[in-house]
Amino acid sequence: MGVRTRIAALAAVALAGSVLVAGQADAGDSHHASLKPVATGLNGPRGVSTYRDKVIYSVSDGSVYATDGRRTWKLGTVPGSGGLAPAVDTNRWGTTYALTGAGAQEGAPPAPGSLTLYRMRLGKAPVVVADIGAYQKKDPDPYDLENNPTDSNPFGVAALRDGTVLVSDAAGNDLLRVWPNGHIATVARLKPRTVKVPAGLGNQAPPPGTPIPSEAVATSVTVGSDGYWYVGELRGFPATPGTSQIWRIKPGSVGAVCDPVNPSKGNCKRYADGYTSIVGLAGGPHGTLAVVELAKASWLAFESGGSTVGGLFLQYPGRHHTAGYKRELVPGQLHLPGGATFNRWGRLFVAGPVFGPGAVYQVR
Template identity: 55%
Template sequence: MVQHPARLAMVGLGAAALVISGALPAQAGGGHGHHHGHKHHEKITTVAELSGPRGVDSIAPGKTLVTQDNGDLSLVVERGRHRDARVIRLSGLPESAGFSNAVSSSHGRTYVLTGAGEGAGSATLYRLMGDDLTPVADIGAYQVTDPDPNDLEDFPEDSNPYGVVALRDGTVLVADAAANELLRVWPDGTIRTVARVKPRTVAVPDGLPATDPEGNPLPPAGTQIPSEAVTTSVTVGSDGYWYVGELRGFPATPGTSQIWRIRPGTLDATCDPEAPDQGDCTRYADGLTSIVDLSADRHGHIYATSLSKMSWLAMELEVPGSEVGAIIELSHGGQQSREIAEDKVILPGGTDVASNGDLYLTGPIFGPGALMKIR
């Protein structure tokens, strides 16, 4: 069977996008580490206009770190209801490194993460030191020595760091979408694998064309095929556990993205969809779609950000309505969920919860976008 790229170049999730003609039918589907407050979130207001905003981290009420598609790391400072927020550029990445998909700060230490790319500085964890972003760890180089044992695409050394959360002890968690694993990075650059997420067998959705761009036949709808997890996101819950979210690789079947719960301090665990309740990595939630970010509040809620409720593949195929994403609030051990600001979230980049309970959101991720607040 022909294997298909699980990553998306267009959203910084990998080297090659699957570009095919045709359309998927409309289907609904259901980082940061701050343990903050909780409110019922419905109204969206624009805080500041940005360019292709991605990563977001609330460091204090009214003060939010954001990354943009021009490589900038900025601090957005709100100045009251009747004054525009101030956007302060803190630093920027070298052009060769691309842009940062994620940012996280803890105890005055701020980190940004670059994704896959051919230029120097890509697939790297950086720390803000004064006005400069200083490399801490080369994630791409590490993955060459730590190939994915469950790779489906004949590229087990692939790396595309996408999610980051700074821990209180000075270490940093990194979700690598291409390697399908969670990493832990120490201040001296040491990297260890926390957990690897195995592929999942999913049913091919309706509406795919008969062949891929090279003319290779694609499996018909309903065919069961293995699909990589594509681990895009990580957060720390109010219980102290580490949570990891999946995008889901080709065929991007809606409702097949999972969230995993990992015991703090774990190394070399396996997250197995066939045995989701065993070991140090267990399944927290299922039935989600195209997760690109996770955040948490102090009351035990996990917020899963979906790039598109139809799936990333539907978005890539430009299916009408596929630009509508979602923020799903999960509680009670992942057994209860509700959508926040239903149908108002467009191609989101990320979310984070402030200490006063306000939920911050970035998007759309392409072209003109904004930092927004949901309260």
């Protein structure tokens, strides 16, 4: 299975019924719980952002909504991506960007409207900003491991204060910057990392402990309170737990390289390590980052019928921009979570499960 559809294909697994996706824990079940529902009864919620007192979120059919907790508005609908909701982010002026990814069928051509960044405002039809897939056809990944260097699966989005937009591509393994006129530049490329094959893969992989190269799979991007750009990795096959990194990229960079062999050189430096199957990042107050893990046991373990329990962490900064420690929030209460975001008052929101019935929650 190619990297383009590693994440999208999980939708096919879940929707086919071969994996039972558990719902979120009920926030009322225990006095220890700290999830407050903001929007419920959603099918596959994933993208989430905020604007003033509103929470904006996306669902699996490509629809994007905004709610203030009392009323809900539909901003519009963009093409679906194999059952996976688009990523969303909203800029300081209230413009929401929706990013569609790859389809769920390996080897199939991208569906019309996929691999595309859209601009959305209430009362107006979505507008195409840029065709990410077309750009990647002319910008091959020099570190590709699967003989498909022009593949694309845009997966994460972050709107910048200057009107441009960052897009992380989970197949191109890079970070792009998109201008309002559709111009695109490659900010940084994430190199593969040598990891050890985990146990339990059977004949899917070499024997446990064997070192093999694994692609970065750049799923997520956010802007920190320090203004730097942060990118999170899923980790390609064999999805070894504890090998997903977070990279810190100097704003305005072009052509930076995020290199796990030399992680402290250049305009892209490793900020944190030790995560598993990252699918979401959010920049919070005082240098914190919210980090979303799709499945704590890894995406491959879930795909193989294992646990759906995901993770939500606060990553705290350390001295001299070396990441400090992390703390897990609501352990055991999130299953296959997707996006996360902070509002301007520092309140944290998370969406999920990304497949099946779900909700958007405020984390208290």
